[in-house]
Amino acid sequence: MKYESCIIGLKNVTKDFSIANRKKNTNLKENHEDLAVSDVNLNIYKGEIFVLIGSSGSGKSTLLRMINNLVIPTEGEVLIEGRNTQKMSHNEMLTIRQKKISMVFQSISLLPHRTVISNIEFGLEVQGVKKSLRIKKAKESLRLVGLNGYEYHYPHQLSGGMQQRVGLARAIANDTDIILMDEAFSALDPIIKRDLQNQLLDLQSKLSKTIVFITHDIDEALKIGDRIGVMSQGKVIQVGKPEEILLEPINEYVKKLTNDINLQKLISASFFHSLTSEAKEKLIKKYNTQIEKLLETVK
């Protein structure tokens, strides 16, 4: 079995913003719905890419932020390698964020007053790593994302795709076991998005981190996810391998989500190749009948 050890464990995790809202505390993440996440149980295993998919407002961003305690759960436990983050001291939490979990954001996450290289160094600088080592590591991870030569550019001089790569490089430079990616590719145009997805898969094959990836794009989820969790209205309604999500949708919502996938992208996704020929046939058959139905209505 590929996944032998659970690195992130969520037990009955709930986030109720109504309490914070009543106090009029400006929380890090604004949320319109009071109950953002309710009673989520989830295990994420070492070395996998776990994709959380759901429409906006489904609580996926909040859930992700509870993993590194940027959002503090109202109830439940978050276990990082078996240790409950809710029982950690502030300093222990800082250490976890510095050395265990790094994060890639959707947009405007680069520090505008710093060059690319010093943006990548940031995490190490916070940890107090020596300057020479910092630069060495930063250059290494810049090379990994294919941006060598841009060390001394400022973020505003880069395109959106390049900025996201720098964000990724910054997370890689920290060399943490866990990388959280919050809709990291959502704001990019399709071609650059595809390139970055491929690059991420490529990097993952070299580095084998544990990646929790958030998206609202089912094609993206199928392409990069080892396992997928579907979220709706603050609940994780189904967790499974891509083919399980496609072939055995648990309810109407998941069915609807998987209905309009891009067949071409599905066939080119890596999980598809590792399926048994039986499962492949099943999948193709499912979508073939759909296409036939569609053609009939057109006629």
Place this chain on the structure above:
Amino acid sequence: MEKGHFKISIADTIDQTVEWITINFSSIFDRFSLLIDNCINLIIYVLTLINPIVLIIILSIIAYILVSVYMSIFTLIGFSIILNLGYWLPMIETFSLVFVSVIISILLGIPIGIISSQHKQLSKFTLPILDFMQTMPAFVYLIPAIFFFSIGVVPGIVASIIFSLPSVIKLTILGIKQVPKEIIEVGHSFGTKTHQLLFKIQIPLAMPTIMAGINQCIMLSLSMVVIASMVGAPGLGAEVYRAVTQIEIGKGFEAGIVIVILAIFLDRITQKLSIIKWKDGGRL
């Protein structure tokens, strides 16, 4: 006033307080006064040591490097006019007065602004005081300032600090508050400690706004020079004040124009300093 009419005795209370402070803290005030006086004299001494023409050329070069060719031409012509009109020494005196009061405002204002921005309760407390300081007519400060520091340049500086300090504090608070919460979240996600977040993210990103505050501070203290001259501060303000009291319209305008030239020069230079770091970029 009618007998038996109750009146809140603000005036009496303040009079008594000022008297009490004057008596009990006179040695501290004297020392402060001496320090400021010496600072100003030193700056005036150094600046008058340099030949005016050399100084004009240096200022033009600074304007060229920091702003533009046009600004350097303006500086060259403007300061030559000042020299020609015979206002060189008053100009230097005014500059030193402004310089010292701005430096003190920065040294007080930025730390106060930073501390206030970190504590919501504190900023609730400081903001009304700042509004009070800014809206209270500046003349009012002059009288107690004379009591504390006697006649001369020091009460003028104190009054202009009280008047211009709030802009530094307010814009420091604003600048730090304006840092996008997404960027703050990035900081948190890397496990920054509070001081790291402050010095590596919040203050650098607030820097353009803080510099705008310093720029405003300079302009406000320049606007105070005439008022400062009423308590005996030397410089361009004194020239204007004399012209006003003797109804010399032409002379008044001459001195006024010199203030304007100095103001434009200081304004453009400090404006440019605020965005020189990351040029056109970095705006979010």
